[in-house]
Amino acid sequence: MTLLGQFALWAALLLGLWCVAISFSGRWQGRPELSASVVRSVYAVCGALVVASLSLWTGLINHDFNIEYVAAYTSRNLPSYYTFSAFWAGQKGSLLFWAVVLSLFASAAQLLTPRRYADLMPHVAGVTTAVVVFFVCVMLFAANPFERLGFTPADGRGLNPQLQNVGMVIHPPMLYLGYISITIPFAFAVAALLSRRLDTGWIHAIRKWTLVSWLFLAIGITLGMWWAYVELGWGGYWAWDPVENASLLPWLTMTAFLHSVMIQEKRGMLKRWNLGLIVGTFLLSIFGTFITRSGVIASVHSFTQSNVGYFFLGFLAVAGVLSFTLLYTRWPALEAEVRLESILSREAAFLFNNLLFVGIAFSVLWGTLFPILSELVRGTKITVGPPFFNRVNVPLGLLLLALTGIGPLIAWRKASAANLKRQFVGPVSTGVVTLAVLLALGARDFYALMALSLAGFVAGTIVQEFYRGVRARRRMHGESAPLAFGRLVARNRRRYGGYVVHLAVLIYFVAFSGMAFRREMEATLKPGESVELASPFGHIYRLTHQGISQYETLNRIVSAATVSVTKDGKPAGLITSEKRQHVDSFKRPTFEPSTEVGIRSGLQEDLYIVFAGSVQGTEEAVYRFNVNPLVWWLWFGGFVLAFGAVLTMWPGGGPLAPAPARAQAGYEVTLVGAAPK
Amino acid sequence: MSDIHSRRGFFRVLGAGALIPLGAAPAQVQDSLAGRGDVGTLRDPAAAGRPRQPTRSVDDNAEIQAIEQRLACSCGCTLDIFTCRTTDFTCTYSPQLHTEVVALHQSGKTAREILDAFVLKYGEKALMAPKPAGFNLMGYLVPGAAIATAGAALLLLLGRRKAAVARAGGAAPAAEPPASNASPEELERLRRALAEVDD
Numbered sequence: 001m002t003l004l005g006q007f008a009l010w011a012a013l014l015l016g017l018w019c020v021a022i023s024f025s026g027r028w029q030g031r032p033e034l035s036a037s038v039v040r041s042v043y044a045v046c047g048a049l050v051v052a053s054l055s056l057w058t059g060l061i062n063h064d065f066n067i068e069y070v071a072a073y074t075s076r077n078l079p080s081y082y083t084f085s086a087f088w089a090g091q092k093g094s095l096l097f098w099a100v101v102l103s104l105f106a107s108a109a110q111l112l113t114p115r116r117y118a119d120l121m122p123h124v125a126g127v128t129t130a131v132v133v134f135f136v137c138v139m140l141f142a143a144n145p146f147e148r149l150g151f152t153p154a155d156g157r158g159l160n161p162q163l164q165n166v167g168m169v170i171h172p173p174m175l176y177l178g179y180i181s182i183t184i185p186f187a188f189a190v191a192a193l194l195s196r197r198l199d200t201g202w203i204h205a206i207r208k209w210t211l212v213s214w215l216f217l218a219i220g221i222t223l224g225m226w227w228a229y230v231e232l233g234w235g236g237y238w239a240w241d242p243v244e245n246a247s248l249l250p251w252l253t254m255t256a257f258l259h260s261v262m263i264q265e266k267r268g269m270l271k272r273w274n275l276g277l278i279v280g281t282f283l284l285s286i287f288g289t290f291i292t293r294s295g296v297i298a299s300v301h302s303f304t305q306s307n308v309g310y311f312f313l314g315f316l317a318v319a320g321v322l323s324f325t326l327l328y329t330r331w332p333a334l335e336a337e338v339r340l341e342s343i344l345s346r347e348a349a350f351l352f353n354n355l356l357f358v359g360i361a362f363s364v365l366w367g368t369l370f371p372i373l374s375e376l377v378r379g380t381k382i383t384v385g386p387p388f389f390n391r392v393n394v395p396l397g398l399l400l401l402a403l404t405g406i407g408p409l410i411a412w413r414k415a416s417a418a419n420l421k422r423q424f425v426g427p428v429s430t431g432v433v434t435l436a437v438l439l440a441l442g443a444r445d446f447y448a449l450m451a452l453s454l455a456g457f458v459a460g461t462i463v464q465e466f467y468r469g470v471r472a473r474r475r476m477h478g479e480s481a482p483l484a485f486g487r488l489v490a491r492n493r494r495r496y497g498g499y500v501v502h503l504a505v506l507i508y509f510v511a512f513s514g515m516a517f518r519r520e521m522e523a524t525l526k527p528g529e530s531v532e533l534a535s536p537f538g539h540i541y542r543l544t545h546q547g548i549s550q551y552e553t554l555n556r557i558v559s560a561a562t563v564s565v566t567k568d569g570k571p572a573g574l575i576t577s578e579k580r581q582h583v584d585s586f587k588r589p590t591f592e593p594s595t596e597v598g599i600r601s602g603l604q605e606d607l608y609i610v611f612a613g614s615v616q617g618t619e620e621a622v623y624r625f626n627v628n629p630l631v632w633w634l635w636f637g638g639f640v641l642a643f644g645a646v647l648t649m650w651p652g653g654g655p656l657a658p659a660p661a662r663a664q665a666g667y668e669v670t671l672v673g674a675a676p677k
Numbered sequence: 678m679s680d681i682h683s684r685r686g687f688f689r690v691l692g693a694g695a696l697i698p699l700g701a702a703p704a705q706v707q708d709s710l711a712g713r714g715d716v717g718t719l720r721d722p723a724a725a726g727r728p729r730q731p732t733r734s735v736d737d738n739a740e741i742q743a744i745e746q747r748l749a750c751s752c753g754c755t756l757d758i759f760t761c762r763t764t765d766f767t768c769t770y771s772p773q774l775h776t777e778v779v780a781l782h783q784s785g786k787t788a789r790e791i792l793d794a795f796v797l798k799y800g801e802k803a804l805m806a807p808k809p810a811g812f813n814l815m816g817y818l819v820p821g822a823a824i825a826t827a828g829a830a831l832l833l834l835l836g837r838r839k840a841a842v843a844r845a846g847g848a849a850p851a852a853e854p855p856a857s858n859a860s861p862e863e864l865e866r867l868r869r870a871l872a873e874v875d876d
Contacts, residue, residue: 617722
């Protein structure tokens with residue numbers, strides 16, 4: 001199968017080069033057969049990469065340990081779903097995964113894009129295939145997943161225990177889908193620049209692609225937090241690790257784009273900015289890949305250090321120079337159609353929102369690269385960890401949260417004083433009341449107080465927007481409240497889906513603020529011994545060590561330490577935390593023992609138990625106990641965010657759809673007394 | 678790992694078991710009764726990770742934990758000493774660094790002095806965040822300064838445009854409204870309805 005895989009990679013390279021050459025030479029213009037050939041070669045490249053992927057999967061499933069990649073990441077006793085997911089567990093496999101998914105997206109873009117954008121599509125094909133060709137080149141010349149060993153080991157090394165988690169099966173593909181699909185909006189942006197079709201057409205063509213990409217990244221990041229929380233065992237979910245930061249960067253700039261693109265659609269402004277954001281987002285996705293794969297910055301998530309980093313650095317430089325040069329050459333054609341009329345307008349609020357999103361992205365990038373800068377300038381190695389990022393970014397995040405509430409309250413074009421007063425009274429009151437209640441309850445952490453009060457303000461904004469919309473429909477149509485609510489949302493999914501996403505964002509912030517109140521303790525307990533731990537909500541947990549049991553299962557020896565829990569004197573069940581010694585099929589240890597956390601999750605707080613080890617091989621256990629408030633809301637926020645994003649991109653109902661009977665986006669206004677439609 | 682996992686080892690243990698007189702207690706007993714009797718020994722201690730020492734009160738000292746959260750572990754994990762020693766139980770660096778922090782703390786040094794001692798011994802990379810002084814100040818100030826500058830520039834630009842519009846004699850001409858057959862009363866109701874939703 002490796003021969004077939006190698007052949008498929010070379011076929012993909014040759015077909016891709018043909019596609020790129022014809023596309024960028026422009027020879028397809030006026031020659032429909034060449035134009036069709038460019039598009040068909042996208043499908044052909046995709047076919048070749050699917051064959052290569054199936055070849056690697058066959059090698060993995062058949063335990064062909066003569067393939068270096070299969071021997072390095074699997075073993076005979078690895079559960080089949082992890083054998084399957086080992087495809088993207090290592091550097092080489094994940095490059096192939098990236099290439100095949102990008103080629104699938106490129107094919108889907110060709111198939112699904114309406115015909116009115118047909119003249120953009122050969123350019124889109126060229127750009128997407130150029131990126132695919134780059135990945136194929138990296139595989140063929142630096143990190144070939146089909147490389148064979150000079151011998152065949154009896155068993156493979158197995159998968160890193162921390163990757164043997166259901167999060168590993170879902171989180172990386174989601175993140176990759178987000179990273180990879182950014183290429184499609186980028187390709188459309190470049191196509192618009194190349195073809196000089198710089199109206200809002202390309203923006204309409206990519207709107208859903210951008211949302212899909214943004215959603216996948218958001219889900220990937222949230223799943224990454226969940227995986228870190230349940231698997232790594234340090235009690236948190238975000239450590240400002242360079243690789244975590246790298247995933248956040250394109251998400252931030254894409255979120256900025258999703259806001260600023262509305263200004264271009266509604267007012268014909270910010271064309272240059274939007275193109276810059278899309279190009280920047282793509283470059284950040286490649287930069288993230290460079291960080292993850294080059295080993296240039298220390299990270300717990302990095303792949304093995306290899307020379308593929310140079311490929312990515314070169315590609316990043318070439319893509320950056322070409323894209324921005326192209327943007328520069330089209331600069332005069334990207335003049336805004338209208339000017340901003342007032343600082344007190346939604347356009348201005350969106351501008352400041354963009355400033356903050358891009359500013360936070362810059363701040364995260366700056367912090368991530370600052371150790372390198374310090375070493376270059378001063379020759380001194382420094383560590384830039386969570387205290388630095390929290391100090392710099394938490395205030396910016398709070399400002400952004402405030403703007404999440406302010407933006408929807410300000411009218412387009414120009415807001416009057418009366419309008420501002422009417423809009424702000426409710427939400428501001430909600431925020432102030434939230435602050436007062438928290439102070440009365442004894443909360444004193446400044447940032448947590450600010451986050452929760454602003455969350456109250458944003459919640460007030462969202463509720464007010466829904467309430468006013470429903471009230472307007474009820475007055476105009478005499479509908480019942482649930483019907484008015486349903487129709488309000490259905491008639492403008494983009495707007496109200498956006499509010500649902502805002503709701504998710506405030507839920508995230510509430511969850512983040514909870515960690516300011518976390519409690520933790522270490523304890524060594526003999527069987528039957530107990531400790532008490534008070535939670536920030538005033539609950540008292542009594543934790544009694546029950547003992548350690550050891551047993552063997554498929555690919556590991558498990559040492560399970562069990563704790564019985566009472567909460568405020570009432571039994572609350574048993575929690576088990578484990579040490580796992582993974583072994584190969586010959587029972588030889590493969591990795592250092594890993595830890596599995598025990599978690600009792602609730603709406604208020606999580607009880608988080610880590611079995612640190614046994615005292616000199618006895619049943620006396622060392623534990624770390626954490627009470628982490630409001631963590632459940634983070635995962636719930638992820639669901640709300642996904643729901644809001646899907647609602648936003650659900651077909652129909654948008655303001656761009658032909659709706660002649662609609663007087664204003666989102667509201668079907670019928671004049672009282674007029675004949676029903 | 679115990680050799681009971683190999684066939685030969687299994688028969689050896691079985692054979693040895695047959696020689697144990699009835700009623701004699703085995704050398705290793707796993708305690709299954711919580712809170713009763715002696716603490717049992719694990720069947721395979723190596724599988725439960727690095728042997729641990731019982732937690733001391735200094736391990737749980739909030740002041741020491743706070744100091745350790747500001748110091749980086751030198752094992753390459755990118756975590757602070759406290760997080761590493763309570764998470765990566767295979768790390769041999771963080772327990773050693775913890776011992777150093779405890780020793781310094783017990784010798785009466787303040788948190789600042791302990792941090793300085795670590796910087797002196799391991800270099801600036803021992804701190805989880807660089808000291809906000811000298812070149813490092815750039816690290817803290819550049820993002821905020823960049824955003825503030827961009828924000829000020831944006832405000833200035835908007836102010837200038839507003840002034841230019843005012844000089845030109847009012848707001849930019851609005852697009853011609855589409856012709857409507859509605860009566861003034863109907864238009865007023867529409868205006869009120871739109872004001873209600875205020876998009």
